[in-house]
Amino acid sequence: xxxxxxxxxxxxxxxxxxxxxxxxxxxxxxxxxxxxxxxxxxxxxxxxxxxxxxxxxxxxxxxxxxxxxxxxxxxxxxxxxxxxxxxxxxxxxxxxxxxxxxxxxxxxxxxxxxxxxxxxxxxxxxxxxxxxxxxxxxxxxxxxxxxxxxxxxxxxxxxxxxxxxxxxxxxxxxxxxxxxxxxxxxxxxxxxxxxxxxxxxxxxxxxxxxxxxxxxxxxxxxxxxxxxxxxxxxxxxxxxxxxxxxxxxxxxxxxxxxxxxxxxxxxxxxxxxxxxxxxxxxxxxxxxxxxxxxxxxxxxxxxxxxxxxxxxxxxxxxxxxxxxxxxxxxxxxxxxxxxxxxxxxxxxxxxxxxxxxxxxxxxxxxxxxxxxxxxxxxxxxx
Numbered sequence: 001x002x003x004x005x006x007x008x009x010x011x012x013x014x015x016x017x018x019x020x021x022x023x024x025x026x027x028x029x030x031x032x033x034x035x036x037x038x039x040x041x042x043x044x045x046x047x048x049x050x051x052x053x054x055x056x057x058x059x060x061x062x063x064x065x066x067x068x069x070x071x072x073x074x075x076x077x078x079x080x081x082x083x084x085x086x087x088x089x090x091x092x093x094x095x096x097x098x099x100x101x102x103x104x105x106x107x108x109x110x111x112x113x114x115x116x117x118x119x120x121x122x123x124x125x126x127x128x129x130x131x132x133x134x135x136x137x138x139x140x141x142x143x144x145x146x147x148x149x150x151x152x153x154x155x156x157x158x159x160x161x162x163x164x165x166x167x168x169x170x171x172x173x174x175x176x177x178x179x180x181x182x183x184x185x186x187x188x189x190x191x192x193x194x195x196x197x198x199x200x201x202x203x204x205x206x207x208x209x210x211x212x213x214x215x216x217x218x219x220x221x222x223x224x225x226x227x228x229x230x231x232x233x234x235x236x237x238x239x240x241x242x243x244x245x246x247x248x249x250x251x252x253x254x255x256x257x258x259x260x261x262x263x264x265x266x267x268x269x270x271x272x273x274x275x276x277x278x279x280x281x282x283x284x285x286x287x288x289x290x291x292x293x294x295x296x297x298x299x300x301x302x303x304x305x306x307x308x309x310x311x312x313x314x315x316x317x318x319x320x321x322x323x324x325x326x327x328x329x330x331x332x333x334x335x336x337x338x339x340x341x342x343x344x345x346x347x348x349x350x351x352x353x354x355x356x357x358x359x360x361x362x363x364x365x366x367x368x369x370x371x372x373x374x375x376x377x378x379x380x381x382x
Contacts, residue, residue: 001298002329006336008294009375012287021339022214022315025280025378030272037268045241047264053271054224057209060274061191061199063226065233068262068270069240072188072210072223076104078260079206079225082235083182085110085155090147090357092132092181093158094124095346096364101160101186102347102356113147113154114348114358118168121306122367124159126171132359133179145179150357154179156205160186163373164216164314165305166195169203184208188223191216192281192312201226206236211266216280216314217273219266281312283378288313291374299325303371315373317343323369330372343371 013019037049050068057066069075085091087109093101095114102112116128133145137154140146145154157176159167176183183204190200191209201207206227211219225236238244243257262270288304288311295302301319305311320326326342333340346364347353 001300002332005294005329005374006332006338008290009333009338010336012290013375013377013379017337019338019375020377021341021373021375023377024213024218025276025380027272027276029275030269033268033272034265037265040264043265044263045261047267049264049267049271050262053262053267053274056271056274057224057226060277061201061226063199063202064228065226065230067225067227067233067236067240068267069223069225069260070262070266071221071260072208072212073100073104074240074258074260075210075223075225076100076184076186076188076208077107078236078239078258079184079208079227080104080108080110080156080158081239082227082232083156083184083205085182085184088152090150090152090154091156091158091184092129092154093186094160094364095348095353095358095361096122096162096343096367097160097186097347098188098344099347099350100188101158102353105158106352110155112158112347112353112356114353114356114361114364116359116361116363117162117367119363119366121165121167121309122162122303123165123167124157124172125363126168126175128359129157129172130175133175136357137179139180143180145181147357154181156182156184158184158186160188161190161193161200163303163317164189164191164193164200164312165303166190166193166200166309166311168306169195169198173203187226188212189215189314190312192277194310196308202228205229206232211270211273216284216312217270217277219262219270219273222262222266222270224262280378284313284376287376288316291316291318300329314376316376317371317373319367320370320372326370326372333374339375341373343367343373
């Protein structure tokens, strides 16, 4: 089976040279948009490309507002701030995630609480979430969710849509409503994915998208904050623009802000990529179909989209029988000049988050031992 996997990947991408996990796909459209941006001289954080890109993101995701940023991490940082997360508070999230999810909390001085992920979605499990709250939390007379032991406020829940597969947002929303918790979505990997027909990134107070070089579309480096609330959008834009107060000549700043705005040259690239996104998503679903067929009746379990969801299949993945089986697959791919990747080391196993509160993370640790990402790029035209 190992040889069959390599042969399929080499045949699909039509090469025996190195095959990366996920590389960007560019055309003459991107080249022309970049040239037009350069010719305009508006390459920094002002210019029509930024506002147009934000409008186009809103149209695609059906979000009311989008604020573009220089990275997905900066979008998440500000999304947490405008959702009300403060220093010395708790935020419930998943340990099976990229480190930026927790780093954004650390920037604020908040602490993650780790609950388990769902076997079906690989994202935050609403059952694990509610079980934690029932055992360790209460709602005080002011309506705040408080940790019983630490006596600190739990201010938000932060699900991350793993590999673009939607978390169970209906279940998460029900729990959060009961416990008066804000929802901030880490939708860095979720552009183009839908839960019950609704775009990821449109369920919480605010959310973060990423347009890093390895995402479904890229601006080189960049991201966006999505929200349905104009006050949240305005507060986000203000914070991301160094909290500068409008004045005809003077530089006045009314709080500590951040230089997080997206440059126009990146937005021009993003506009070209977003215009091609429907085609990318179609091709990625076709590749997922091929992988699904390849692994049918094998020792590997293909990670498929959850029920009532439409995934972007950002990264295709399989679950192996055990860690040794996983390592044999990774070694075989590497031998054939194909990039495979294990899932991120869970956050509770990293030194800086090892002391964070958590529940039993059986599913998280199961995936950490067994999951392999496979090449998932949109094919280049040859």
